[in-house]
Amino acid sequence: MSLLYSIKEGFAGIGRAKLPASVTIATGFFSLLLLGLFGTVSFSFYQLIHEVRSRVELEVFLDDRISDLQADSLNARMQSIAGVAGTRFISRTEAASRFASDFGADVVGILGTNPLPRSVEVSVQQGYTAPDSIAHIEKQIAALGGGLDIRYNKEYLRGVERNARLFTLITAGVGGVIALATIILNAFTVRLAMYARRDKIKTMRLVGATRRFISAPFLFEGIIQGLVSGGLAALGLWLVFEQALLRYEPAIYQILHPSTTVIYPALVALGIALGFFGSAWSVARFLRKA
């Protein structure tokens, strides 16, 4: 049995059973489009949460009694702590100029002296932005000694974490239901289409066709149908984002757009996988009975 025969028969099978093939493709298209829309929105929100988390920084204020040499040493030791992405030393002068740009007033001009302390801004690596991880980094910095005053927005971080957890639960639940519905719907549509051909499968068995000879064209048929339904779902999603959203809701488009580059190929791959496994499952069932 040649590969070419199986591919040709796969296409011919769609031609011979246009209605079941159309129903299978339409079912795949709608379910994958729904999954794609949900996936894009979920994926974009994950990226948004990730972006918010990556902005978390610890601000470490140095004691006035610490010498510049000691300050440099502390800065270097902070950099070597696990989970720290980088540090930036802020001198008194830089702190004053920041104050001036933030509040529009020269603190030295008003007070006659610069009371602002030296500090180190500590940025955190991606995997260490959870409240527990940051608290651990905070402890390690405090352990360096030298009367360090460590500050970061704990409430904000907790809020982000709380919402992220809730969002994960909701998307996992809803996404799981949609994914399961997509798989079941597609599998049973393929099976229904195959059911109409059970006599044909039986006849093929009786004239001496092997299981592989019978199933290979059906598997290719499933792959072709999955490719078409996945491709159409990707096209539908492209129309929603690149045409409708870009024109009428450009702000939402900006948030969602980066995710679609992943979702388009994922939909096609998922379509192919659903077509292949759906057909394999159905043919195997009918072959067992034939």
Place this chain on the structure above:
Amino acid sequence: MIAFVNADIDIRKKPIFRNLNFSIQPGELVYIVGRSGSGKTTLLKSLYMEIKPVKGEIVVNGYSSRKIRKGKIAMLRRKLGIVFQDFRLLEDRNVYDNLAFVLKVTGTKHSLINEKVMTALKEVGLENTAKEMPQNLSGGEQQRVVIARALVGEPLAIIADEPTGNLDPETSLEILEYLKKINAKGISVIVGTHDYELVRHHPSRTLMIKEMNLVECTLEPAPADTCWRPVPKETAQRPTVAEVS
């Protein structure tokens, strides 16, 4: 070529045959007769290993029901041409493709397929229907296509299960003529039928199903059929099992 040795056959745990012992030699034309529901189809199914005996052994073309693996059943069926009462043609392809499918299954070279298909169709007088869809043909023509499909793979035996069951008496005789023509070429033909009239018209070795076994019969034109003896156990010749699965 075909041997049943002490074979018990059940369907869903219900005994259908007990202690079957008989053999069919190459080139024989054998009728399996019996009332509807007596087990003709079950017996024929056991020849192409769709049903296996619960006890004993069936040997067909060297394939033993005891040892045959699932994958080898397809190989056995390629050496048997099967004819059904309800035709079982692939209705989504034309007559030519129905026959060509059998050859593709066996990996026949593309260049030989056309010649073999047309020869088989000529054998049954249907060379002009190659492009027709099966459902556009009459019942008799469809059955002739089925016979051509059974022939195209150059089988050692043809198994026909009520081949005339859906046909009028005249067409039935015509179909039997084709089967006899095939048999004359040395191909064994086993016909399951309840049409005793047909058997009387073309007499040959006849096995009647009686009390879960087979008895040799002569169907006389007289009102009562004469079934003179059960098939004795010793007549069952067990061929060499060439295929070790």
